Amino acid sequence: IRYADGKGWYDARVEARAPIPMDPATAVLHYAQEIFEGLKAYRSADGGVTMFRPDANAARFRASAQRMAMAPVPERLFLDALDALIRTDRDWVPDDPEGSLYLRPFQYASEVFLGVKPSSEYLFVIIASPVGSYFKGGVQPVNVWVSRDYSRAANGGTGAAKCGGNYAASLVAQAEAIEHGCDQVVFLDASEQRYVEELGGMNVFYVFDDGSLTTPPLTGTILPGITRESVIRLARDRGLTVREELYSYEQWQADARSGRLREAFACGTAAVITPIGTVRDRDGEFTVADGKAGEVTMSLRDTLVGIQRGVTADPHGWVHRVL
Numbered sequence: 001i002r003y004a005d006g007k008g009w010y011d012a013r014v015e016a017r018a019p020i021p022m023d024p025a026t027a028v029l030h031y032a033q034e035i036f037e038g039l040k041a042y043r044s045a046d047g048g049v050t051m052f053r054p055d056a057n058a059a060r061f062r063a064s065a066q067r068m069a070m071a072p073v074p075e076r077l078f079l080d081a082l083d084a085l086i087r088t089d090r091d092w093v094p095d096d097p098e099g100s101l102y103l104r105p106f107q108y109a110s111e112v113f114l115g116v117k118p119s120s121e122y123l124f125v126i127i128a129s130p131v132g133s134y135f136k137g138g139v140q141p142v143n144v145w146v147s148r149d150y151s152r153a154a155n156g157g158t159g160a161a162k163c164g165g166n167y168a169a170s171l172v173a174q175a176e177a178i179e180h181g182c183d184q185v186v187f188l189d190a191s192e193q194r195y196v197e198e199l200g201g202m203n204v205f206y207v208f209d210d211g212s213l214t215t216p217p218l219t220g221t222i223l224p225g226i227t228r229e230s231v232i233r234l235a236r237d238r239g240l241t242v243r244e245e246l247y248s249y250e251q252w253q254a255d256a257r258s259g260r261l262r263e264a265f266a267c268g269t270a271a272v273i274t275p276i277g278t279v280r281d282r283d284g285e286f287t288v289a290d291g292k293a294g295e296v297t298m299s300l301r302d303t304l305v306g307i308q309r310g311v312t313a314d315p316h317g318w319v320h321r322v323l
């Protein structure tokens with residue numbers, strides 16, 4: 001779907017995937033005015049096709065557009081475009097209970113000019129691609145590398161927006177994580193390098209010996225994850241206390257050592273919920289408890305996956321039926 005100032009959104013099409021030819025002076029190639037989302041369509045237990053909270057993706061996409069000075073895609077248009085794409089061929093959504101159709105909506109500045117100002121033209125595109133299980137052979141813990149040299153987002157920056165530039169800036173830290181045998185990087189806050197913010201592509205939760213949970217607050221420097229928000233609600237539904245509170249890396253180490261911290265997990269669309277295994281930094285490493293999947297982690301995971309797959313009741317009306 002195209003956009004031009006004065007014309008609005010026009011020219012919606014479903015096409016076979018093909019390269020998008022681009023003029024070398026297309027704005028996005030120089031000033032990175034680009035945002036995206038990631039969500040999945042599932043085959044539900046009764047054979048239908050559903051999406052999980054696509055309205056939340058539409059709202060976040062709109063908020064990202066605003067931060068990046070882009071013409072926002074109306075939420076209704078975003079949702080209708082997803083529905084129309086999925087309905088083109090229901091067989092795109094894998095039938096197996098682990099698979100799903102990954103959906104990647106994105107929007108970029110398509111005006112041809114060299115100059116630092118918001119573009120007056122945009123292209124909004126959705127890629128749909130079937131994917132298998134994120135984990136082969138059961139849920140596995142992620143090992144994480146705590147970056148002491150790089151941060152993901154500063155106050156007043158773009159941390160809360162899902163824009164490509166955030167990920168470009170995170171790659172050097174992600175490469176460092178991989179070099180040290182880890183799957184994901186943990187970012188600390190930019191001002192003090194002290195408080196845990198999030199992983200390269202996931203939010204983070206801590207479970208304590210009194211059954212309560214803590215997750216870093218939405219200070220504007222982390223991505224407001226849809227899985228994060230869903231986990232907070234599911235945990236509160238069970239009567240658990242969930243704090244959205246600053247938690248320092250030092251405290252994490254101390255609580256793991258004393259046994260006060262029982263579980264730590266990461267969450268996001270791709271892996272849903274996954275335990276955090278080994279935590280490594282340039283000075284050493286430790287594990288939370290035995291480094292294996294904890295009880296609260298796995299039970300929240302079962303509930304959330306159950307809702308997404310249509311086998312568990314959906315008390316919050318999160319499941320959107322497409323077919």
Ligand code: PMP
Pocket residue numbers: 038198199200201202203223224225226227228267268269270
């Ligand atoms: N933080 C970052 C940096 C991410 O890329 C993602 C994945 N979108 C998340 C958190 C988790 O967000 P969500 O639960 O909406 O997938």
